[in-house]
Amino acid sequence: MPSAQPVHLFNFKLWVTKRTSHNKQLTFMGLLKDIYSETFYRSLAGSLAEVLPDFDKTLFLKKTCIPDFCKMELKQRMRHTTNVIHEFLSADFPIAASQLKALIVQLKKDGIGGELVFIFLPDYIECHGLEHFEASVEAIEFVTQFISCEFAVRPFLLKYGQRMIKQMEIWSLHENHKVRRLATEGCRPRLPWAMALPELKKDPTPILPILENLKNDPSDFVRKSVANNLNDISKDHPQVVLGIAALWKGISKETDAIIKHGCRTLLKQGHPDILAHYTLDSSAVEWSNFQVLSPEVAIGKHLEFSFHVKNTSKKAQIIRLEYALYYKRLNGQPSKKVFKISEKSYLANEGVLVKRKQSFKIITTRKFYPGPHQLSVIVNGSEKELKTFVLTEAE
Structure with missing residues (x-):
C-alpha cells in the first residue's frame, strides 16, 4: 500500500x-x-x-x-x-x-x-x-x-434533539475556537456530505441562539462557519436570514462580512430584498455589446466573452457583476450556475469593458456534455440577454 x-x-x-x-x-x-x-x-x-x-x-x-x-x-x-x-x-x-x-x-x-x-x-x-x-x-x-x-454530532442531534442543541449552545461559548466552530458547523441544515437534519431544515429556529452567540467571534474560522450556516438556512427560509441581515447590519465589519457571505445564494438568485439591502439597483446601469468570443469550445479549453457596463447615474454606485452558465445535463436539460465577476463602486458615468474566461477543464465535480450551452450576464441581480455557444468533444 x-x-x-x-x-x-x-x-x-x-x-x-x-x-x-x-x-x-x-x-x-x-x-x-x-x-x-x-x-x-x-x-x-x-x-x-x-x-x-x-x-x-x-x-x-x-x-x-x-x-x-x-x-x-x-x-x-x-x-x-x-x-x-x-x-x-x-x-x-x-x-x-x-x-x-x-x-x-x-x-x-x-x-x-x-x-x-x-x-x-x-x-x-x-x-x-x-x-x-x-x-x-x-x-x-x-x-x-x-x-x-462536525459529522459525528449529527446522529446525536437526530436522537436527542433539543438536548443536543442546548449542548451546542453551551459549546458556542467555549474558550477553544474549534469547539465554538463545532457548535455552528455541526448544526448546519445542509452541511455537504453529511447526514441530513430534516427538523432543522424545516425549522432553523433552534440554531439561531448559537449563531447569535458567535456573530462577533474573534476567530475568522468560526465566523465563516456562521456565514455558511446562514447560507444553508437561506435556501429554505430566506426571510429568516433577511431578518438577521437587517438586525446585524452595521454592528461591525466582521458581522457585515458574515451577512454578505451568508447571503451569497440570495444574491446569486437576485432576491429583491437582499438586492435592496445592498442598494443594488440596475435601473441606472447601461449594459451593452455582449459578445461570446469563442462560439465553439472544446472540453478542456476556455470559453471567452466580453461586455460593456456603464454607470449612467450622476453619482457613484455599487455595481455587482456576475454571469450564469447553463450547463447541459445528461438528460439534455440546462443546469444553471452563477459565477461572480466583481462588486465595486463605479464613478458617475464611468464605463468599462469586461472580459472573462470560463474553464471547461475536466474536473471530478462536474461532468461536461457536448452540445449547445447558454451564457448570460447578471448586473445588480438583473439577468440580461442569453447567448448560445457549443461545447465540443475534447481535442
Whole structure:
C-alpha cells in the first residue's frame, strides 16, 4: 500500500509532499483514500502501544492491512479503521472514550497532528457512543480540538434533539475556537456530505441562539462557519436570514462580512430584498455589446466573452457583476450556475469593458456534455440577454 504523507485536499484527491534523499520536496497528486496505508497503521500502532496495555501490534496490522483493503474507498477505509480499533478498545464506551482521549494526548507527544486521516476518531464516537450521551459529549468536545467532529454530532442531534442543541449552545461559548466552530458547523441544515437534519431544515429556529452567540467571534474560522450556516438556512427560509441581515447590519465589519457571505445564494438568485439591502439597483446601469468570443469550445479549453457596463447615474454606485452558465445535463436539460465577476463602486458615468474566461477543464465535480450551452450576464441581480455557444468533444 502507498505510504502516508502530509496532505492538502483538492477535488477529492490530495496533493502529496514527499522528501527525497536530498531533502528536496516533490509534489504529486494521488488518491485521497491513500491517506490510509500500511505506513500510517504502523505509526498509529506505535502510539496505541503506549496507551493500551498488552496491545498486540502484529495482530492490529494483520486486521487493518487485509487483502481487500486496496479495493476500499475513503469512507470504507475510515469505517474499517473504526471497526478494527473497536476490537482493541474497551467494550465499555465511557472507558473506550477515555482511551481515545489518551491516544490523542499520545499522538501529540509523538508529534502527530490532527490530519484528515484521523476522522476515524469522531466516527468511533458516532458508531459506538450514541447510547452514552454524557460520555460522548465529553469525548466530542475533546476530540474536535484535534480533528473536527462536525459529522459525528449529527446522529446525536437526530436522537436527542433539543438536548443536543442546548449542548451546542453551551459549546458556542467555549474558550477553544474549534469547539465554538463545532457548535455552528455541526448544526448546519445542509452541511455537504453529511447526514441530513430534516427538523432543522424545516425549522432553523433552534440554531439561531448559537449563531447569535458567535456573530462577533474573534476567530475568522468560526465566523465563516456562521456565514455558511446562514447560507444553508437561506435556501429554505430566506426571510429568516433577511431578518438577521437587517438586525446585524452595521454592528461591525466582521458581522457585515458574515451577512454578505451568508447571503451569497440570495444574491446569486437576485432576491429583491437582499438586492435592496445592498442598494443594488440596475435601473441606472447601461449594459451593452455582449459578445461570446469563442462560439465553439472544446472540453478542456476556455470559453471567452466580453461586455460593456456603464454607470449612467450622476453619482457613484455599487455595481455587482456576475454571469450564469447553463450547463447541459445528461438528460439534455440546462443546469444553471452563477459565477461572480466583481462588486465595486463605479464613478458617475464611468464605463468599462469586461472580459472573462470560463474553464471547461475536466474536473471530478462536474461532468461536461457536448452540445449547445447558454451564457448570460447578471448586473445588480438583473439577468440580461442569453447567448448560445457549443461545447465540443475534447481535442
